[in-house]
Amino acid sequence: MEKKDQKKPALAVQNLTKHFSGVLAIDNLSLSITQGAITSIVGPNGSGKTTLINTLSGIFKPEQGTITVQGRTVPPLHPHDVWHHGITRTFQNTRLFEQMTVLDNVLVVLTKRSVIPSLLETKDDTHYDQAKQVLAATNLWEKRDQLAANLSYGQRKLLEIARSLATDADIYLFDEPFAGLFPKMVTVVFTILRSLKQEGKTVVLVEHDMDLIRKISDHVIVLDSGTLLAQGSPEQVLSEKSVVEAYLGQ
Amino acid sequence: MDVVFQIVANSIIAGSLYTLIASGFTLTYSTTKFFNITHGVMTAVGAYTVFFLGKILGMPLLLAIIVGVLFAGLLGWVLNYFIYQPLRKKNASQLSLLVASLGAFTAIQACISLAFSSQFQTISHTAVMQKTFSIVGASVTQIQLIIVASALISFVSLTFFLKKTRFGTAIRAVSDDEEVAKVIGINTDKVIGIAFFIASALAGLAGILIGFDSAIEPTMGLALLMKGVTASIVGGLTSIFGAVVGSFLVSFVENFGIFYTAGEWRDAIVFTLLIIFLMFRPNGIIRT
Numbered sequence: 001m002e003k004k005d006q007k008k009p010a011l012a013v014q015n016l017t018k019h020f021s022g023v024l025a026i027d028n029l030s031l032s033i034t035q036g037a038i039t040s041i042v043g044p045n046g047s048g049k050t051t052l053i054n055t056l057s058g059i060f061k062p063e064q065g066t067i068t069v070q071g072r073t074v075p076p077l078h079p080h081d082v083w084h085h086g087i088t089r090t091f092q093n094t095r096l097f098e099q100m101t102v103l104d105n106v107l108v109v110l111t112k113r114s115v116i117p118s119l120l121e122t123k124d125d126t127h128y129d130q131a132k133q134v135l136a137a138t139n140l141w142e143k144r145d146q147l148a149a150n151l152s153y154g155q156r157k158l159l160e161i162a163r164s165l166a167t168d169a170d171i172y173l174f175d176e177p178f179a180g181l182f183p184k185m186v187t188v189v190f191t192i193l194r195s196l197k198q199e200g201k202t203v204v205l206v207e208h209d210m211d212l213i214r215k216i217s218d219h220v221i222v223l224d225s226g227t228l229l230a231q232g233s234p235e236q237v238l239s240e241k242s243v244v245e246a247y248l249g250q
Numbered sequence: 251m252d253v254v255f256q257i258v259a260n261s262i263i264a265g266s267l268y269t270l271i272a273s274g275f276t277l278t279y280s281t282t283k284f285f286n287i288t289h290g291v292m293t294a295v296g297a298y299t300v301f302f303l304g305k306i307l308g309m310p311l312l313l314a315i316i317v318g319v320l321f322a323g324l325l326g327w328v329l330n331y332f333i334y335q336p337l338r339k340k341n342a343s344q345l346s347l348l349v350a351s352l353g354a355f356t357a358i359q360a361c362i363s364l365a366f367s368s369q370f371q372t373i374s375h376t377a378v379m380q381k382t383f384s385i386v387g388a389s390v391t392q393i394q395l396i397i398v399a400s401a402l403i404s405f406v407s408l409t410f411f412l413k414k415t416r417f418g419t420a421i422r423a424v425s426d427d428e429e430v431a432k433v434i435g436i437n438t439d440k441v442i443g444i445a446f447f448i449a450s451a452l453a454g455l456a457g458i459l460i461g462f463d464s465a466i467e468p469t470m471g472l473a474l475l476m477k478g479v480t481a482s483i484v485g486g487l488t489s490i491f492g493a494v495v496g497s498f499l500v501s502f503v504e505n506f507g508i509f510y511t512a513g514e515w516r517d518a519i520v521f522t523l524l525i526i527f528l529m530f531r532p533n534g535i536i537r538t
């Protein structure tokens with residue numbers, strides 16, 4: 001990360017605040033996400049990790065604060081702006097296009113964004129190849145003709161990751177991509193995150209497993225009650241007393 | 251025996267008309283989850299456009315029909331763009347959208363009445379394509395065959411469109427989860443706008459065909475809306491195939507129902523079917 005100090009952060013928030021009827025989910029939070037690195041966000045349940053991802057992807061509007069993408073302050077994000085800013089995400093509770101096949105769940109991302117040309121566009125080999133590539137990477141190519149609704153829990157998580165890969169975004173926000181996965185699938189996701197980093201992409205990861213975090217993260221950000229408790233390298237942060245306490249206090 | 255064949259023929263013709271209406275209703279409902287009442291009045295919009303251009307201005311019929319279909323489609327798009335889309339952006343409730351579309355329905359219907367009187371009218375000066383065929387004992391006119399063919403063509407092309415084109419995939423994605431569709435970069439507003447155009451154009455076509463088969467009046471949309479909506483609900487509100495199955499179930503029940511009772515019961519029979527489905531199979535017959 002020292003080498004990358006001259007770069008602008010991929011994402012940053014300043015004085016971000018978000019309430020849910022009385023609950024202060026994000027409390028005047030400022031932080032930045034390093035370009036081309038894997039940043040893990042940790043913190044006890046309810047500390048605002050998902051809310052942060054939701055605000056960064058336009059699902060929720062913050063009451064206060066600004067968001068900066070690649071060094072540029074952006075107006076309040078709407079869900080449909082997110083892709084234009086090169087951001088993609090997955091959901092803690094997987095959200096697929098249930099009534100579509102696995103293949104269509106990925107192909108739909110590769111659709112021409114201008115509507116009129118897409119009206120009659122049927123099949124395009126390059127799109128098909130791209131879809132095959134991300135489905136192969138997630139071990140779902142054999143399942144391509146199944147409805148998303150019929151996949152197992154782990155396969156659903158993988159398909160959501162495949163769909164986000166197909167967007168070819170610069171910034172990937174993954175909300176608990178490892179949660180509940182079998183060890184074999186954990187390895188698959190792990191490999192994907194590593195290769196994203198190799199391609200120079202920025203990855204933000206919400207995760208609980210300390211071993212995984214140590215292995216994969218360049219940075220760790222610890223949230224507690226919507227505030228920044230600690231940040232830094234994994235070794236440094238995970239041994240910090242306040243962090244250990246926040247977790248034991250659970 | 252002959253009379254049974256005639257009832258079957260009538261059911262197929264009515265089912266074809268309902269298919270045109272129900273497919274469109276299903277398309278807009280599945281993308282927006284909103285109960286679009288104006289869909290019904292598009293039948294009258296299509297029919298009266300042809301009436302005006304063809305009968306009053308003397309435009310060649312085929313051209314008038316094409317303009318009528320496109321105009322209904324355009325009006326559907328306009329209503330979505332200027333009324334429903336802004337309301338959705340403001341997170342208006344389903345109820346406000348329903349009331350807004352009821353208002354638009356009434357306003358459009360009133361405009362048609364003002365312009366063309368609320369009398370029954372024939373859509374053109376001369377009877378068009380009324381040549382009668384006898385098919386296994388049932389008599390069917392040319393225009394009725396065209397109605398069946400139109401429904402078949404629109405079913406096949408809509409299904410192809412939704413399943414095979416990229417845009418169709420986008421429509422299905424928006425139906426499934428609009429927010430996620432936005433997040434992955436689909437321009438959901440345009441997708442929904444085009445769904446409205448297609449749906450309204452199909453309803454307009456249904457109205458025009460009804461005009462050539464029988465007669466038109468400004469209030470024709472309400473009963474047709476009810477039948478199209480019943481067919482859509484019976485069909486599960488999610489697929490075009492469901493809408494087709496629902497349309498034919500409605501038309502067969504309706505036509506055999508009035509055979510065993512009386513013509514006055516027509517709407518009551520359809521309404522009963524709707525209530526039965528709402529109570530016992532709210533998700534329709536197709537969805538499991």
Ligand SMILES: Nc1ncnc2c1ncn2[C@@H]1O[C@H](COP(=O)(O)OP(=O)(O)O)[C@@H](O)[C@H]1O
Nearest residue numbers: 020023025043044045046047048049050051052
């Ligand atoms: N959509 C929502 N409606 C109401 N409260 C919410 C919503 N999302 C999150 N919260 C609340 O905000 C706080 C932070 O939640 P969340 O961001 O999901 O935490 P985490 O992902 O770190 O477990 C919690 O108190 C939670 O109950």
Ligand SMILES: [Mg+2]
Nearest residue numbers: 049050051092
């Ligand atoms: Mg969470």
